[in-house]
Amino acid sequence: MRSPVARTPRPGGRRRSPTAPPRTFLWTRRIFLTALTGFVLLPVYVMFSSSLKPLEDVSGAFRWLPSELTVRPYLDIWHTVPLARYFLNSLIVAGSATVCSVLVAVFAAYAVSRYHFRGKRIFTVTVLSTQMFPGILFLLPLFLIYVNIGNTTGVALYGSRGGLVLTYLTFSLPFSLWMLTGYFASVPRELDEAAYVDGCGPLGALFRVVVPAALPGIIAVAVYAFMTAWGEVLFASVMTNDTTRTLSVGLQGYATQNDVYWNQVMAASLVVSVPVVAGFLLLQRYLVAGLTAGAVK
């Protein structure tokens, strides 16, 4: 059987090469990629198939296929825990954190890529090094700061979505700054200058010329920021209360009761995953393009 690889633009050199018989390579590749696909998709399959099983199927020994197909878990998940509210909270928190963090990162990256100023190196090194901070180190102090700000100014940050948004903003900042700085640097300065000639100020040049030219990078950064905020557990578990709880904590509501409704857990996991995974897969080529243009430089 001839492989489709034979149709690639430059197979000749490789086919003839004596040290690496293409056949071995093709078979290695086939076996490796198949095994990896199995490993990757195994939990996805279990999540999907178990979400359509009746409770008996997930309480007893594991079954590869449901004994009968049911959509009951998908109806029940909304009543067992207030999933809709958690969903809305997550959407608000992750959405706001994404918009704000992209804006903050665009401004900072523009300053770093276009201007020479004192303290530039210190600033970038500091922001990047926060990536290595153990979250646990500033969890309690931050919690105390939020409580104190609340007590003295009346601005409720602890237990509020706003406090969570502020926190998540900084989580994606190191990566966003790193990537956008590289990306902006690859946008030719002549474009800025052309914008100046047309009467734009620095901000005009940024938003009319640099941002559109760096759009893939910005989308990539936004995807990253959204995923970071949507998936964070540690701070959400401490900083939220019953009304502001997000999905990352709320989803454990099915698992901490005496009876674990695994079919509902799987259905809920699937429901909360679909929007992010779909969005990510749609936009992933921008992430690759953004990484290529920005970070890899």
Add this chain to the structure above:
Amino acid sequence: MRGRARLRRVGLPYLLLLPALLLELLVHLVPMVIGIVMSFKELTQLHIAHWGAAPWKALGNYRVTVDFDAPAGATLLHSFVVTCAFSVLTVGLCWLLGTAAAIFLQENFRGRGLLRAVFLTPYALPVYAAVITWAFLFQRDNGLVNHVLHDQLGLTGDRPFWLLGDNSFVALLVVSVWKTWPFAFLVVMAALQSIPKDLYEAAALDGAGLIRQIRRITLPSLRPINQVLLLVLFLWSFNDFNTPYVLFGKAAPEAADLLSIHIYQSSFVTWNFGTGSAMSVLLLLFLLVVTAGYLLATSRGRKSADA
């Protein structure tokens, strides 16, 4: 007039940086300073409400933390060893899988785009959804892993526990690799795209085989990105909290007691935030030293390789 314009020119970059700077101060830098101060205080339940006025303990918290003969120090040391082993294995496996997959997908073939999307799925899934699913797979009585190993293949005499005891380290490692390797794949894939195609063509004309091309062209071109990638992967897995927390709940089994969860537990269960902070500071210091040493070593290596 010109003075004002100059002021604006000098001030503008700082103005642009201001939001980022304020956020970093609020969420990272000030809390870090407070955390360091807290590590020198006696912060038990009694004092936490008025933490500013809590009594000083000088190095008392640190003494308790690094006294490896006492239970607190001994468990911390154990947790440190577990975390090191976990991080090194996670980084190595993720890099290996990510690089291999990226190289295998470098050339275009039918189904390549689909495979790429499939491979990125674990990275796109929210951590808690993915890890809860793995927790289900690892259940002793109704999980897939035991069903396959025990019921179908008959490899184990009895159904083993995966989320308790020594096996929990393996479970944690599998979940962590599953969830992290796509990031390595993504980064390496992006880096591969910037290698000029004619390098391979020239090598092929010279009769260099595939293995040789990978060793002579691909891997050296990846060196700069690997320097950053390995460091980021290491820091992530070393500080990972989400995976063990969702997989095991608040108390991780001893064999999988990563530092983050260990510190979280000793802070929030015993309500002794002073020693918790001391442990966090030590953790940060360790990471600082490792990172600095790593960057120095790899940069020097790169320079001498270039020369």
